Amino acid sequence: MKPANEFVLLNKHHDRKDFNCGRAELNRFIKEFAAKNAELNISKTFVLPSVNGAQICSFYTLSPSELKRQTIPDKSFAKKYPGYPLPVFLIAQLAVELRCQKIGLGGITLIDALNNCLKMSKLMPAMAVVVDALDESAYQFYERYGFHELEIKDATRPRLYISMNDVKALLEP
Secondary structure (H helix, E strand, C coil), X not given: CCECCCCXXXXXCXXXXXXXXXXXXXXXXXXXXXXHHHHCCCCEEEEEEECCCCEEEEXXXXXXXXXXXXXXXXXXXXXXXXXCCEEEEEEEEEEECHHHCCCCHHHHXXXXXXXXXXXHHCCCCCCEEEEECCCHHHXXXXXHCCXXXXXXXXXXXXXXXXXXXXXXXXXXX
């Protein structure tokens, strides 16, 4: 399967039923919830279709969210923000189809997600982008791009963040 050149919003022409990234919860999301969440205006899912336009090579889902200043480990960075919940963008899902793995699409998918977050931050305030790491491999992946773990007690999965300033530095060197 050969990926197309650009990400697009998920639509009814994309073949979700055959998507398999090797993670049941991500497969289930794209097949059962992504379109419904978009209809409800909860989140938006972007896909990198194959050249034929139907199959999905990778996808990510964005949603607004918030975090507490107290969870930011860099206290000198955190202290400039008010004590109430802070607006952030959440990369709620990110996955690469098994047949497209090991060719760098994970990084390409993340960079596109961060690019969209940076564009949106010009219209809607957000101080960071957050993501939940499903496992150690995902944790290390996000860490390579400058994400840092938040200090959340009793979290079922580590939540990581990257400030919008760091996103801008990463994308606009």
